Structure formats: structure tokens, C-alpha cells
Amino acid sequence: MRAYLKKAFFISLCATFTTVNFSFAYAQTLFPTDITSSINQFPTTTQQQIKSGLEALKEAAQSAGIEQYITLSSNPKYPKAYETVTVSIEGFSNEVGAAEIEWRINGARASQGKGQKNFSFKTGTLGSVFNIEAVIDTGSGAHIEKSVTFSASDVDLLWEANSYVPPFYKGKALYPLQGTVVITALPSVFENGSKVSTKNLLYTWKKDGLILGSLSGYGKNTLAIEGTFIGSSVSVSVEVSSSGGAKAAGAMSVKPQLPEVLLYEESPLYGVRLESALKSAFTMKEKETTILSIPYFFNLSEIGAGALVRTWALNGKTIEGREKEEAVTFRQPEEAGSSQVSVTIDNPSKVLQSAQGTMTLRFNKTNTQ
Numbered sequence: 001m002r003a004y005l006k007k008a009f010f011i012s013l014c015a016t017f018t019t020v021n022f023s024f025a026y027a028q029t030l031f032p033t034d035i036t037s038s039i040n041q042f043p044t045t046t047q048q049q050i051k052s053g054l055e056a057l058k059e060a061a062q063s064a065g066i067e068q069y070i071t072l073s074s075n076p077k078y079p080k081a082y083e084t085v086t087v088s089i090e091g092f093s094n095e096v097g098a099a100e101i102e103w104r105i106n107g108a109r110a111s112q113g114k115g116q117k118n119f120s121f122k123t124g125t126l127g128s129v130f131n132i133e134a135v136i137d138t139g140s141g142a143h144i145e146k147s148v149t150f151s152a153s154d155v156d157l158l159w160e161a162n163s164y165v166p167p168f169y170k171g172k173a174l175y176p177l178q179g180t181v182v183i184t185a186l187p188s189v190f191e192n193g194s195k196v197s198t199k200n201l202l203y204t205w206k207k208d209g210l211i212l213g214s215l216s217g218y219g220k221n222t223l224a225i226e227g228t229f230i231g232s233s234v235s236v237s238v239e240v241s242s243s244g245g246a247k248a249a250g251a252m253s254v255k256p257q258l259p260e261v262l263l264y265e266e267s268p269l270y271g272v273r274l275e276s277a278l279k280s281a282f283t284m285k286e287k288e289t290t291i292l293s294i295p296y297f298f299n300l301s302e303i304g305a306g307a308l309v310r311t312w313a314l315n316g317k318t319i320e321g322r323e324k325e326e327a328v329t330f331r332q333p334e335e336a337g338s339s340q341v342s343v344t345i346d347n348p349s350k351v352l353q354s355a356q357g358t359m360t361l362r363f364n365k366t367n368t369q
Helices: 002-021 034-040 044-067 093-097 300-304
Strands: 071-074 084-090 098-104 108-114 118-122 129-137 143-149 154-161 178-190 202-207 220-226 234-241 247-254 259-267 281-284 286-295 311-316 327-331 335-348 356-364
Touching: 002 108, 084 129, 084 143, 098 327, 108 118, 108 300, 118 129, 154 234, 178 234, 178 247, 259 335, 286 356, 327 335
Parallel strands: 154 247, 259 356, 281 356
Antiparallel strands: 071 084, 084 118, 098 108, 098 129, 129 143, 154 178, 178 220, 202 234, 234 247, 259 286, 286 327, 311 335, 335 356
16 A cells, blocks of 8 residues: 555656646646556545645646736836726736636725726825735636735926026026936835835936936936937936835926027116017117127026127128127118118037027117207
8 A cells, every 4th residue: 555655646746747847738638648547556545536636736737827927017007196097917818818807906806707807996195005906717727816016106307408598587498409408306106105205216217218327326316418419309207116116107208499599679778678579670769779689598508608609780791790799789870761680699519509580670760860
């Protein structure tokens, strides 16, 4: 009898390795003929015990074979607060499609049905945690449990261009061609109900889908990007993660803009009339008028260094010696009429940063008396 038991143990051991090491498709087949014929050599009671053990091993192998290929995915990958999330079962579509699937939220049953591979739920406030479980029972007897945990988090991305706008300008300084834009990540990532400090988070930055390894790391929540000659939109994304595994992500696109030049009247009495740019025509009311040129969205560094070059022109003819002059004074002629005034501003170190402002200057003879 001991010899029989030893042989039975050996056969069971061989069956274990045979069933587990082969593919799931093999595990679904009947026992190999040589093992089955060997089992028949034992007494009926022993045969039943061996077969029961092999069936249990087969079911375990089936579950293990399927489970390693089944995963849970979500859309979106990193949910924000009050956002609808769809969790999907991926892999072994035939088995899962016919399986009985139960979905649970934080341990409580939320949905159940045959072949229910997708499940949707809505997150709560920032920091709220949701543990989603999928319990899968296949027709072949495999029992599989998969879970994924979500913590409602968010990352706001703000950008700031290092370009010039005049004082009291109510708009935003735009990102110029060949300019620099600084993007700052403001994450709201939670662990155990508490918000994680910005400096304790790992930031992985990407530009147009490529990881910026040297600009990523712990506490690196800002990214400076230099514009190129192409002038196309730049896609920037960041994945933020904590040491405990909490994650969030944000993305944005920034498109560089052409610089501009606007012309203003510089009044002896009121100063520069920034509230009203001279975009079309201006009628002189005094014997002389000073026109001021102001560049918009040129690099701050070049403006601060006085590197911009201006080319003033009257009726298409260059006014010599005014390359560094921000303003030019014009006198009324004796006869009424008009002249075309223009100024082109160039940044010698950034060839794409060039713009022109034009206007019509009208003269009124009666104002000269």
C-alpha cells in the first residue's frame, strides 16, 4: 500500500508541474493519457482521491493561467473630483465575456452580470478614496479577483511667458515666438485623507510626448520651455506621484504668438495715452505731436538690455538716426493732408520676433493758425 501511495504522490506531483507549467489552453484539456492509465492501476478509493486532488490542481492552474493575463484599466487614468470613471477588464475576452462578474465599491456590491466587463462610477471630493473590485467566475471554473484603488486628485497647470507688456496692461503677457514660457504645476494629491506637500511629490514632465528626464524629479513643479523656429503648439503634460503611490496628472498646450507693436500719443499734458492705441488714423490738434511705439510680447531680457532696433518711416521713407528712439515728434505742415507713419521693431537675437505698427497722421491747416 505504501508503494501505491508513493506512486500516487509522484503522479500528483507530476500532474501539478505538467498542468501549471503548460499554457491555460493545456490546462483546459483532459489529463494526459499516461497519467490517467497510471491512476487506473490503483484501487477505486485511491483513484477517486487522486482524481479529486488533480481536479483541484487543474482549477488552481486555470485560475492562475487566466489571472496573470487579466488586468483592470480605467478611463480617465487619474480621476479628478466629481468625475465619471469607467473601469474595464482587459484580457482573455472569450473567457471574461461569458463569465459571471461582480463589481464592488469599497467592499459593497455595486453591480453584477454575465459578461459585464465595464463598470462606471463617479468620484467624490478631492481626496476621496474608492477601491474597485472585480470578482470573476468563468465557465471553466476559474475564480479571479482583481482590484484597483483611486484617490480623487488633480493638477492645475499655469503658464507665464517671459515677455513684455506695458504697465497697467490688463491682459496676459503672451508666449512669443522663440520666447520662454514657464509652466507651474499646482497638484492636489492626497494620502490617508491628507494633502501631500508639493515638495514631497515626484514630477515627471513630458513635452510632445517625450519624457524630460533632466527636468523631472522630486519637488520640480516648474518647467521652462524655450521656443523654436517652427512656432508650432507645444503639448506639455506632467504626472505627479507620491511615495505612497497616489498619482495625478495634468496636461496643456501652449501656442506661441506673433509679437505686436502699438502706437500711442504722448501728450505734454496727459502723458502717454495708454487707454487708446492709434491703430488707424489720428488727427493732430496741436502744432506738433509725439508718437510713442510700444512693443508687446518681445523677450523681456532684450528689452531690458535695450537690444531692440526700431525703423521709423514716413510715407515709406526711413527716418534716419532713430534706431533706438521709442518716440518720434511730428510737426504739422502748412497745408492740410495726411501722412503714413510706421515703425518696425526687430529683436536681432531672435529673428522671428519682429513686428510693425502703422497709422495715418492727419493734418488740419486750421490748427496751425
